[in-house]
Amino acid sequence: MSILRVNEFKALPGRFEDLVKAFEAVVRQIRTVDGCERCELLLKIADGLDADDTLIVLEVWTSISAHKQAASAVDPNDFNRIMALLSTRPVGQYYEAVAE
Template sequence: MSITRINTFRALDDHVDELKKFLLALLPTIRASVGCQSCQFLQDQTVPSRMVIIEIWDSIEAHHDSLQHVSQASIDEVRTMLAAPPVGGYYQ
């Protein structure tokens, strides 16, 4: 049975476009990860600084394994664009 991972992000007001570009650039890597069934980026149309990535995985473990492809430099870079820490959870 698959698992859905929902990740929410809130950009600093002066980094909305930059965060969107950054997150969109991650999608091919996520989609190419073993166990990823789909990955979608959405941006709130009322509050553009709010964004989500919805991922569907074969398992939580597959998602965890995919994180090895995210560099510490990327994590550090995205933190400079965020108004609050990202929030993620697994749903079924």
């Protein structure tokens, strides 16, 4: 059964667009990794609240170990660029579907 990873990233004030651009490159890299079934960059849409400069990266993997190995596929310069644009530590969690 596939596992789902939901990752949340919050940009420094005024740096949200830079963070989105940096993640576009990383998401393309992740999609090429063995075991990656899906990787999407999600942006909050209008809901009546002010934008909070948070984005989500949604990943579907064949296993947790496949996800953990994926970090080696990301260019370290891209990773460092992303970390420099964050206002807080990234938050991420694994999920699995409930069998019906």
